[in-house]
Amino acid sequence: MSTITESAASPATPEPSNFEKLDMRADKARVTLGSRVASVVAIVIAVLWTIPTLGLFITSFRPEADIKKSGWWTWFTNFNTTIDNYVEVLTGSRFELSTFFVNSIVITLPAVIIPITLALLAAYAFAWIDFKGRNILFVAVFALQVVPIQVTLIPLLTQYVKWGLAGSFWTVWLSHSIFALPLAIFLLHNFMKEIPRELVEAARVDGAGHVKIFFQVLMPLLVPAIASFAIFQFLWVWNDLLVALTFAGGDQNVAPLTVRVAELAGTRGQAWYLLSAGAFVSMVVPVIVFLALQRYFVRGLLAGSVKG
Structure with missing residues (x-):
């Protein structure tokens, strides 16, 4: 009897939090x-x-x-x-990869920042703001991930021509942002939902609004998820050929490095020995980015993988 009483009186083991x-x-x-x-x-x-x-x-x-x-x-x-191969590839009049290298940087940075910024706002709304039709809208956004990129290229290009954006960086920025948003919203939403609700409720009790909660409470905890998606998006945009070839392939002032390297392989058969140098020039930046941010990968990839 005493054993049963002691067992009933003993405190229950607290369930571990989501972060635990x-x-x-x-x-x-x-x-x-x-x-x-x-x-x-x-x-x-x-x-x-x-x-x-x-x-x-x-x-x-x-x-x-x-x-x-x-x-x-x-x-x-x-x-x-x-080092003659690199000198010819970067500064030679036939190739001038340095110009396309700069184009790749100009394309990639906004194509990473824009979808992350929009996805953070959308993920916060889906995770912490109650509004009518929230679940249906979130499922619709999630379902957009299954839409093949190829079926959207011609409609997007037609629309860009109507808007007068053809031949500019905006066509590539907008396209990559559109294609990245569904996955970005899904990933950041799942990570936000794992943050203990008590933190948000305590901030609301202290009088914090949505802006203060987003920037002071949630943003410091979202760094792993943001860095993880930023790496994926950076690598995807930097190495992309299909979108770049469709929206910027015909303009040397806009085309990225991947388009130029593909041209070297397809139209410069007499200079095929330079492809290794050109390929390595295109590889160096993604390798640096990955090595610099790889410590965020594990926590970012595990975001949303536990439920409590």
């Missing part, structure tokens, strides 16, 4: 991935994945004659290197 669940799942994944077998598999995959990149990097520094007569692995026997 997220940390426990991350710890479990860390233990699993930290096993010896997983480490060996990861090393093998990393080596196999790195070999083509290493070959591309070595080829980009080899002289034209060496590239045309032997494979990149023969470099380890003579160590013959040159």
Whole structure:
């Protein structure tokens, strides 16, 4: 009898919060991935994945004659290197990749900032503001992710021509923003819903409005999700060829680096040895961005993966 009484009197174990669940799942994944077998598999995959990149990097520094007569692995026997490939690709009158490199930066930065800004506002409204038809509208936004990009290219291009935007950066900015918004809203909404409601309620009790709650309470907690999506969007826009070729491919003042590299592969057959240098120029910025922000990847990818 006393045992039953003591059991009833003892306080119940509090259920872990959503962030504690997220940390426990991350710890479990860390233990699993930290096993010896997983480490060996990861090393093998990393080596196999790195070999083509290493070959591309070595080829980009080899002289034209060496590239045309032997494979990149023969470099380890003579160590013959040159920077002429990069000089010709970046400053040569036939290629001038430096101009297209700047175009890629001008295209990518707004195409990342615009959808993130709009998605943050929309995700906050879906997560914390009650309005009629909220759930139906959110499902409709989520369903837009299944619409193929290809079916929207001609209608968008027709509309841009009617608006007089054809041949400008706006066509690429708007297109990438439109295509990115459904996923961005879904990801940020799920992350916002994992934030304890008590934080928002406490801020409302203190007299905070939506603007103050958004910027002072939620924004510091959203950094991992924002960084995670920003990386994906940056890599997608920087490496994109289809959208850039459709809306900016015919104008040298607007076309990004991917369009020019594709032209080198398709119309410069006599200078194919320069493709490795051009490809590596296009790779360097995404690699830097990924390495600089990769610490946000785990928490960002796990956003919304636990429910409480």
